[in-house]
Amino acid sequence: MVNRVSRSSENHYLPAHEIRKKLDSREISSSELTNDTISRISAIDGEINAVLKTTAETALESASAADRRLRGSGPEPGPLTGIPILVKDNMSTAGIETTAASRILSGYVPPFDAEVVSRLNEAGAVIVGKGNLDEFAMGSSNEHSAFGPVKNPWDTNRVPGGSSGGPAAAVAAGECAVALGSDTGGSIRQPAALCGVVGMKPTYGLVSRYGLIAFASSLDQIGPITRDVRDCADVLNVIASHDSKDSTSVKAPFKDFGAKLGESVDGMRLGVPKEYLVDGIEPGVRTAFEEAVEELRSQGATIEETSLPLTNQALAVYYIIAPSEASANLSRYDGMKYGASVADGLTTAAEVSQHTRGEMFGDEVKRRILIGTYALSAGYYDAYYKKAQQVRTLIRQEFIEAFGRFDALITPTSPSVAFEIGAKMDDPLQMYLADICTIPVNIAGLPAISVPCGMSEGLPVGLQVIGPQFGDRTVLQVAHAYEQVTNWHRSHPPL
Amino acid sequence: MESLTPDEVRYVARLANLYLTDQEVETYRHQLTGILAHVQSLQEVDTTGVEPTGHATDSTTVLRSDDSAAPLDREEVLRNAPATSGEFIRVSAVMD
Numbered sequence: 001m002v003n004r005v006s007r008s009s010e011n012h013y014l015p016a017h018e019i020r021k022k023l024d025s026r027e028i029s030s031s032e033l034t035n036d037t038i039s040r041i042s043a044i045d046g047e048i049n050a051v052l053k054t055t056a057e058t059a060l061e062s063a064s065a066a067d068r069r070l071r072g073s074g075p076e077p078g079p080l081t082g083i084p085i086l087v088k089d090n091m092s093t094a095g096i097e098t099t100a101a102s103r104i105l106s107g108y109v110p111p112f113d114a115e116v117v118s119r120l121n122e123a124g125a126v127i128v129g130k131g132n133l134d135e136f137a138m139g140s141s142n143e144h145s146a147f148g149p150v151k152n153p154w155d156t157n158r159v160p161g162g163s164s165g166g167p168a169a170a171v172a173a174g175e176c177a178v179a180l181g182s183d184t185g186g187s188i189r190q191p192a193a194l195c196g197v198v199g200m201k202p203t204y205g206l207v208s209r210y211g212l213i214a215f216a217s218s219l220d221q222i223g224p225i226t227r228d229v230r231d232c233a234d235v236l237n238v239i240a241s242h243d244s245k246d247s248t249s250v251k252a253p254f255k256d257f258g259a260k261l262g263e264s265v266d267g268m269r270l271g272v273p274k275e276y277l278v279d280g281i282e283p284g285v286r287t288a289f290e291e292a293v294e295e296l297r298s299q300g301a302t303i304e305e306t307s308l309p310l311t312n313q314a315l316a317v318y319y320i321i322a323p324s325e326a327s328a329n330l331s332r333y334d335g336m337k338y339g340a341s342v343a344d345g346l347t348t349a350a351e352v353s354q355h356t357r358g359e360m361f362g363d364e365v366k367r368r369i370l371i372g373t374y375a376l377s378a379g380y381y382d383a384y385y386k387k388a389q390q391v392r393t394l395i396r397q398e399f400i401e402a403f404g405r406f407d408a409l410i411t412p413t414s415p416s417v418a419f420e421i422g423a424k425m426d427d428p429l430q431m432y433l434a435d436i437c438t439i440p441v442n443i444a445g446l447p448a449i450s451v452p453c454g455m456s457e458g459l460p461v462g463l464q465v466i467g468p469q470f471g472d473r474t475v476l477q478v479a480h481a482y483e484q485v486t487n488w489h490r491s492h493p494p495l
Numbered sequence: 496m497e498s499l500t501p502d503e504v505r506y507v508a509r510l511a512n513l514y515l516t517d518q519e520v521e522t523y524r525h526q527l528t529g530i531l532a533h534v535q536s537l538q539e540v541d542t543t544g545v546e547p548t549g550h551a552t553d554s555t556t557v558l559r560s561d562d563s564a565a566p567l568d569r570e571e572v573l574r575n576a577p578a579t580s581g582e583f584i585r586v587s588a589v590m591d
Contacts, residue, residue: 250552313540331512336577337576348588352586355514367527370507370508387540389548390542393547428530
């Protein structure tokens, strides 16, 4: 059984809701599916390095329980019951090593589950492993993992994007239908775009951050990476919840993320902010985006150019606020309480802490800690951190005004397709500037999705739909309407 | 913007509790200078009288009822510590 199905077949590229039908019709059981998923990962992941570890034993237990539930015992099954899912390795899993792709957390076994992990377990989803990422989710290429870069399944000489490169590459490569990522400045949407899959960052606060290893707390948000928009809504219905363990958690003012799926975009007002079509945008990306605009227009949407003049400043705001919050959040890693420790030949606790951090943090993490510490230090706080927070207010207002005129905004997700591994490693600033289309969304706490909208040079291009706060259903509606008349989300790499 | 000096980088690293090699000090000195020069563009934005935003969603202070709840299991938590002594985490000298 296992060997027969683990080779590539169209089954490996089905969205979860179609797999779910096969579970219902007893064509396949969750246990068979889970075995197949794990053998598929061990067969092909050597080429892409998307998965840091598989959790076969606990996954098969969850799968057996899901099979019983699907056959009528226990709680009513839901859309994710029996579905294998990969979780980015910055989400705590009780009893399973959780590293955030950092050497400083090697060997760390959380004594508790992240809230999203609890929600998945309750829904009967089968967690099959932990996905690779840029260390502490800091990066846009997944080259900053302590456990080696992830390769793009469409071209293994190229990056998958980051920081949720492992989850996005795994879904693209047919390793699993669903994965969870986290998004601080585009870390779900940009790798989803570069890998040709769907990824969504919901409105800040809708998904609990409890147990998510903190990077920049006012920007971090967990969300799904899937093969189509329907799955994306189904996953959000499971993981979104008000959680008293996260003081920034908010209760959604609606029940069903998928409530507007199937509704037409006829008569909707969509804006294209011109600042997102930057000078450096690749011609192939621009063409694919313009074709997507025409497609939505032909469905009856009114599409107009608009301007968000503070877009460029959003990058500067991000590269002050995110490192500042990171420098505070990462101060907890001291080589004493958990994780790695460098103590040999050192006599004081301060030395142990400094050397553990110096040796065990990677280059990008240290760079961001230094920027953040500088921005927060005496004499610079007002000029950097406070100034960035004030401009953040203006950026938020700029979006609120735009959503007075438009139901949603549409943009490319990234100005380029996947670039070659190593191409930007020596120039961190150039790597940062490529996040221009995704970062403003986090600054303003908005929901946004990326859906595949074409190919350029044989590599996927993503269309981003941005909504107002709590406009998550509208974002999903527009993306779904686009997806219904295009086939980009069905194409997959030849793995 | 003027280039950061090696001493400025070492000072920030000390605040961040981060040991850096001389080579790293040199590399970060140039990279941080470039990044800080880029974020200077914020100074062009007029923010007179603008309130700072800490969180993008309107949040209020959240209080929970003052009830006790079960904490994490001590043994399980200590299992992650690099060095322990009885029911404590053991650390090196905290005084020089």
